[in-house]
Amino acid sequence: MPRLTDARKELRRAQIAEAAVRCFGRNGLERTSIADIIAESGLSAGSIYAHYRNKADLVQAAAREVLAERARVLGEYAASDTPPAPDELLARLIAAIDPAEARVGVQTWGEATTNPAVRDIVVDMTDRMRAMLHDCVTGWLVKVEHHEPAEARESATPIAHRVMALYQAELLYTAVQSPTEETAS
Amino acid sequence: MPRLTDARKELRRAQIAEAAVRCFGRNGLERTSIADIIAESGLSAGSIYAHYRNKADLVQAAAREVLAERARVLGEYAASDTPPAPDELLARLIAAIDPAEARVGVQTWGEATTNPAVRDIVVDMTDRMRAMLHDCVTGWLVKVEHHEPAEARESATPIAHRVMALYQAELLYTAVQSPTEETAS
DNA sequence: GTCTATACGATGATAGAC
């Protein structure tokens, strides 16, 4: 019986988190006020604080959401029967970048430099992505290039590292270049 | 005669900006208050506002300072008679990374996603670094690998792009991993 | 659970003396 109510609760949480992500994408993590999120979500202060302890909690939820979304895309390729070659993999990852989420993603990087909670989320998600990238490249080496599994895992490491770096750089580029719809400082 | 006073003025500005960078490295761009910078610089509110219009102005000065410092290191290699090979160049750039400045650098990336003024600074400095990287790689191709200048400039572009990306990724890694001396959220 | 209204604290910026 708590099943259904829990599901509804999760739905509300997601609704609020998504509104927060939109606000953060527009105005940044710190220049977004609770009032902004209230307006964007169409809810009220009381409702939001019933689902999130405080603003820091909301920031963490937003960080998890955007990073998880990026990991999700990658997971599909890793599980594929015919994994793409590294260059192709990178191209697809770049093509899947959403500018708004890229902005929030880069904001979380900045926040991670001084906020331990966000730092843990970023490190965790980065590690997870790197591991999936490694799986994907290993799969390609074994299934397409017919390497020995043991040797493939070995040589996949630097390749995965490079793909990760190039992807992050592209994410940064997109986040900074994509037009921001105003709200200077 | 305004010469000397201008120099003193610049010195004060630099003193304040450096204090700001230290604060930003510790607590982040937005969680640093003017009071923090006052304490760190050993000056007063009045003095700081005599040299900087407002906090946004200080953030921009800090962004310029850390990015310019990173560009300076690179400039030396580009001008060298025997430019290092790309791998070596990257290794040296990475070795020259200062964790505290890396943190502020990554913070400016986040800020650049929503703050047009900082965005312009980041884009400008990134372009400048990429150009210097390109010069450096071109120099290596011509002077060490004995390529034709025209062809060298052409093939230097993707190499410079790759080195830049790997450097930025390493900067991110350093900024996030380097121990922050507390001040959660 | 959700709303409105509000208290409280923090912070950017200024005024005015020296």
Next chain:
DNA sequence: GTCTATCATCGTATAGAC
């Protein structure tokens, strides 16, 4: 130019009704 003291604003979080 630099200081101390102060103001005005803004934003988080809570209280209490429904």
